[in-house]
Amino acid sequence: MTETTNDNVTEAELKKEFDDLYMHIFKYIGDFVSIPTQKYNLTFEAFMVMENVARSKNGQTLVELAKLEGVSKSAIARQVNVLLKENYVMQKVDPNDRRVKYITLTAAGSRVQRNLAQATDERFHRWLGFFGKDEAEHFIKVLHQANDRAVAAGFVGFDSLHDKRRNSNRGRTHGGRTSD
Structure with a gap:
């Protein structure tokens, strides 16, 4: 797609460019980062959960993981x-409070997490090499601005755009955010 330098771009033209970029860039980025995880029957999101579990010495609870990822406990x-089904994680009950379960990596999960960390690092470096550090930093800055604006508009990041519970009229608005 060619760049538009005209300051008089219509909303319809902007929408078409946005749609085209989504189809050709944003979906590509999602596919690009997800390719290594497919080998292990995982999504990139599941791998990110594994990364957070791996960083923890004693494991993470669902609530802690949800907070780290900025998504709901159900997400x-x-x-x-999925990670339990693939035998990549296990749940350990807290001996002091049986209601609390810690998610930890299994031996297989540790191997998969290390393999995926290496593969995703390699893919990131390919992306960085393609754009260059300055352009990559600018791109990430623009995405942060978009996320900040989504949050200011009442969303808890773009993930909540798909969370009907957060976007329903059941919640009450507090400072632009919908409470659950």
Whole structure:
């Protein structure tokens, strides 16, 4: 797509460019980062959960993981269920409070997490080499601005755009955010 330098671009033209960019860039980025995880029957999101679990010495609870990822507990539970099914994580009950379960990596999960960390690092460096550090920093800055504006508009990041519970009229608005 050619760049538009005209200051009089219509909203319809902007929408078409946005749609085209989504189809050719944003979906590509999602696919690009997800390719290594497919080999292990995982999504990139599930791998990110594994990364957070791997960083923890004693494991993470669902609530802690949800907070780290900035998503709902049910969204994390879906990812953890996939990881449990693949035998990449296990749940350990807290001996002092049986209601608390810590998610830890299994031996297989540790191997997969290390393999994926290496593969995703390699893919990131390919991306960085393609754009260069300055352009990559600018791109990430623009994405942060978009996320900040989404949050200011009442979303908890772009993930909540798909969370009907957060976007329903059931929640009450507090300072632009919808409470659950």
